[in-house]
Amino acid sequence: MILPPFLKPHDKVGLISTSSFTEDRYIQEAVRILESWHLKPVLGKTIGARHGSMAGPDRLRKQDLQDMLDRDDIKAIFQTTGGYGIVRIIDQVDFSHFKYKPKWVVGYSDTTFLHNHLQGQLSTGSIHGTMAADLEAGYHATSWESLRKALFGEDLHYTIQPHPLNRLGTSSGMLVGGTVSILCNAKGTMSEVNSNGKILFLEEVGEKHFRLDSYLVSLKHAGKFDYVRGLIVGELVEMEDDDPPFGKTPEEIVMDAVKEYDFPVSFGFKAGHGEVNKALILGALVHLKVNDQGTTISFET
Template sequence: MILPPFLKPGDKVGVISTSNYTEQPYIDQLVQILKDWQLVPVLGRSIGARHGSFAGSDTLRKDDLQEMLDNDQLKAVLETMGGYGIVRVIEQVNFNKFKYGPKWLVGYSDTTFLHSHVQGMLGIASIHATMAADLEAGYQAQSWETLRKALFGESLTYQVKPHALNREGISEATMVGGTISVLCNAKGTMTEVNTNGKILFLEEVGEKHFRLDSYLMSLKQAGKFEYVKGLVVGDLVDIQEDEPPFGKTPEEIVWDAVKEYDFPVCFGFPAGHGQVNKALIFGAPVKLKVSPKGASLAFKL
């Protein structure tokens, strides 16, 4: 897996939304954060544009992403919002120039499509991390500081509290993953995630219990857990109860999908749609260790 060059002060970084529209105050806050990191933000044409719920038309968002990928002066491209929209344009984007001049792509949620695409098709790492839209809930120093560390290639190591559903073990591999529903929806496309020999990260937001279960069952039947080397479960946020009740917590639903395997499992990692969204480098080597005392995750950069 190829790691793009890490950033240094003075580097230019692109700011775009290939998904839903982001309110301007949060763009302004992001710009200031990047300037505080001594980076030079370059706003794309999708910033400020609006077409229904999207940050501009499909054509505008596709062209904006293409221009950012092809711009040799940019060392990273930050998505500002998740929601929905990347799947509508990604197959029209040409990644040839990006392949030979990779840069860091940053985001989560709908950006899962981009993560899976550049890792599966191109073998290039990317960063699962907080976005401008998260600033609506306030500035979370833990989230943004880990993104800064990831971008600048600083040490990235985490400790996670014990969880009753954890499964002990040690594993080293590259990490892939993202939002469960997006990974499921990408099955059968050129963006489908390759989990073989990988440590898989999963998180979800706003689904019914039965639908979370159906996504996981679909991924399981597609063989996505068969050759996994480890599982890190992030935030499972606002998972709505069914009527009548499904009978399992969201964490128990995930465990039920993977309990027959023997790879280590870590629940409760603070990443995804929760209050804190710590950065993960998809495509980078990482060591996962799960013990009765908790879990640790250490990226090898």
């Protein structure tokens, strides 16, 4: 797996919206944050564009991503929001130039499609991290500072408190994953996650309990847990129980899906659609240790 070059002060970085539309005030606030890191933000053509719920029609969103991938002066690409849209364009994007001159792609949620494509098809790392649209809920220093550390190649490691559903153990492997529903929807496509021999990260937002269960069962039937070396469970937020109740919490649903395996499982990591979204370097070698004192996650970059 190849990790793109880490950023340096005065590097140019692109901001694009290849999924849903993002309000300008959050874009401008993100620009100020990146400038405070001594970076030079460049706005893509999708910034300010709108076509229904998406940031412009498919052809514009595809071309904006293509341009940022191909520009040698752009050293990282920041997705401004999730939502929906990448799946409509990703099979039209030409990654041939990017393959030989990779750069960081940052985002989460709908960006899971792109992350999986980069890891699975191009063996290139990327960053699951906070986006401009998250600033609607306010600036969270933990999220943005962890992203800065990841992008500039500083030491990145996390400690998580013990969780009653944790399965103890120690393991290492390359990190992959993202939003559960998108991992499920990507099955059978070029953007399908390859979890064999990997540490898998999962998070989700706004799903009913039975749907979360159906996604996980589908991933299980597709063999996505068979050769996993470890599981990190991030935020499972705004989940809705059923009527009558499903009978399990979201965390219990996850554990039920992987109960027959023996790899370590860690719950409670603050990444995903929650208030705090700590950065994860997908494609990097990760060391996962889960014991009675809690969990440690450390990256080799």
